[in-house]
Amino acid sequence: MENESNSAIRDILVETGEITIFGVRFFKEIFRRPFEFKEFLRQCYNVGNKSILLVGIAGFIIGLVFTLQSRPKMEELGAVSWLPSMVSISIIREIGPIITALICAGKIGSGIGAEIGSMRVTEQIDAMEVSGTNPFKYLVVTRILATTFMVPLLVFMADAIALLGSFLVENLKGDVSFTLYFSEVQMSVEFLDFIPATIKTFFFGFAIGLVGCFKGYNTKHGTAGVGVSANSAVVEASIFVFILDFVAVLLTEIIYNI
Amino acid sequence: MNLTFTDRRKVIQIHDLKKNYGNNTVLDGFNMDLYEGETLVIMGKSGSGKSVMIKCLIGLEKIDSGDINIMGKDITAISEDDLNEIRTEVGFLFQGSALYDSMTVRENLEFPLRRHTKKFGKLGDATPLVMEALHNVGLDNAADLMPEELSGGMKRRIALARTLILNPKIILYDEPTTGLDPITSKEIILLMKSIQEKYKTSSIIITHDVDCARFIANRMILLVDGKNYAEGTFEELYASEDPKVHAFFKS
Numbered sequence: 001m002e003n004e005s006n007s008a009i010r011d012i013l014v015e016t017g018e019i020t021i022f023g024v025r026f027f028k029e030i031f032r033r034p035f036e037f038k039e040f041l042r043q044c045y046n047v048g049n050k051s052i053l054l055v056g057i058a059g060f061i062i063g064l065v066f067t068l069q070s071r072p073k074m075e076e077l078g079a080v081s082w083l084p085s086m087v088s089i090s091i092i093r094e095i096g097p098i099i100t101a102l103i104c105a106g107k108i109g110s111g112i113g114a115e116i117g118s119m120r121v122t123e124q125i126d127a128m129e130v131s132g133t134n135p136f137k138y139l140v141v142t143r144i145l146a147t148t149f150m151v152p153l154l155v156f157m158a159d160a161i162a163l164l165g166s167f168l169v170e171n172l173k174g175d176v177s178f179t180l181y182f183s184e185v186q187m188s189v190e191f192l193d194f195i196p197a198t199i200k201t202f203f204f205g206f207a208i209g210l211v212g213c214f215k216g217y218n219t220k221h222g223t224a225g226v227g228v229s230a231n232s233a234v235v236e237a238s239i240f241v242f243i244l245d246f247v248a249v250l251l252t253e254i255i256y257n258i
Numbered sequence: 259m260n261l262t263f264t265d266r267r268k269v270i271q272i273h274d275l276k277k278n279y280g281n282n283t284v285l286d287g288f289n290m291d292l293y294e295g296e297t298l299v300i301m302g303k304s305g306s307g308k309s310v311m312i313k314c315l316i317g318l319e320k321i322d323s324g325d326i327n328i329m330g331k332d333i334t335a336i337s338e339d340d341l342n343e344i345r346t347e348v349g350f351l352f353q354g355s356a357l358y359d360s361m362t363v364r365e366n367l368e369f370p371l372r373r374h375t376k377k378f379g380k381l382g383d384a385t386p387l388v389m390e391a392l393h394n395v396g397l398d399n400a401a402d403l404m405p406e407e408l409s410g411g412m413k414r415r416i417a418l419a420r421t422l423i424l425n426p427k428i429i430l431y432d433e434p435t436t437g438l439d440p441i442t443s444k445e446i447i448l449l450m451k452s453i454q455e456k457y458k459t460s461s462i463i464i465t466h467d468v469d470c471a472r473f474i475a476n477r478m479i480l481l482v483d484g485k486n487y488a489e490g491t492f493e494e495l496y497a498s499e500d501p502k503v504h505a506f507f508k509s
Binding site for chain 1: 348353359
């Protein structure tokens with residue numbers, strides 16, 4: 001039993017070390033020519049295109065359900081006019097970023113893990129290498145950059161759609177106009193609610209891309225290994241998202257005291 | 259040994275190559291020279307270390323000890339950039355073709371070209387080069403197909419075209435006829451032969467295919483347990499009385 005837990009701890013430490021080395025290589029390669037800008041744009045399109053529908057639907061339903069479930073209690077407390085403020089702050093600070101990041105970890109992280117993994121087992125990565133091309137630069141750097149920049153955009157979109165969902169409930173149940181709802185939101189949401197929440201989404205995107213690429217790039221044991229890589233990319237990227245979120249909330253509290 | 263080639267320059271030299279995976283010794287002091295314009299066939303049973311050797315040769319696998327010299331440069335002691343430069347002179351045909359499956363045939367062929375501006379300059383329209391490479395492998399109309407639309411034999415030809423487009427001086431073939439039917443195998447062997455004659459490339463062919471070796475080899479090495487077991491022309495090895503060599507050819 002003790003041996004098993006020791007080996008599990010050792011495995012986690014080894015994996016963390018390997019991901020760190022992989023991340024350091026990313027930062028080294030990012031400044032080396034060629035920059036593969038076209039592939040970066042293609043990956044941005046892929047990342048956005050793959051997730052936009054799911055993130056949009058999830059955002060809308062979260063806004064809708066959150067407002068629907070909070071409304072009776074707020075009415076009971078006579079604080080229904082605070083609903084737009086409460087919903088918007090919750091969504092912008094926490095729910096929007098974390099839900100979007102988890103969706104992206106599932107959709108994009110697994111996609112990257114499986115795609116690069118299958119390229120590894122079918123020797124496509126080796127083929128790039130023997131043709132004198134740097135596969136790390138072409139496959140890994142472009143994808144990590146794409147997720148780093150696209151996840152924050154997806155979070156913005158999810159936040160906006162969630163607030164629309166919330167407005168819809170308020171409009172139907174409370175006869176609140178669009179102008180009134182969003183002026184309430186505008187008054188309650190401060191700049192400081194946006195900044196830490198946005199910064200952390202860049203880290204979420206980076207972690208999702210990094211873990212997906214790491215898992216895919218190091219795929220072993222043939223086609224069965226591709227499934228393992230895709231699966232573990234989702235699990236580990238989600239764990240990274242939770243850890244980063246916890247650290248971000250702690251730091252925000254220390255720095256801004258909010 | 260064919261004396262025509264031993265007079266020529268050595269383009270590849272491998273000396274005392276050793277490679278282990280844990281406790282499993284795969285290459286145990288392998289030696290080899292490849293002469294300019296020569297076609298060297300390396301045969302051996304599955305697991306004898308052939309594919310590992312060829313991957314060590316091109317720097318895909320790290321070696322434990324020994325020397326690998328390609329066109330006068332020790333590839334175990336050079337920078338990654340220098341190794342990449344040498345790689346543009348050495349083509350590699352993978353057993354499974356390894357075409358990039360998210361790209362069309364045209365993009366597959368353009369991919370290495372556009373990344374070697376030092377050798378080819380900045381390419382505008384690469385179509386003439388792509389079409390020439392496709393013509394060389396007899397697939398003029400395949401440029402806009404995706405790899406999934408190609409048969410096994412066509413994939414092997416496109417992979418060969420992708421190798422040729424970089425104008426390599428040496429081509430390494432990893433089991434080029436494995437998984438193909440006898441007729442397609444024969445076509446690929448003929449194609450390899452015609453490419454060798456047209457471009458005067460030096461080649462190393464890893465294969466189990468005795469017919470392929472008979473048709474194309476100038477010289478052969480039989481690899482057993484990671485070591486050179488026998489060496490000579492096809493005829494010499496075919497006529498050998500040694501039980502291991504005999505078993506390989508007559509089985």
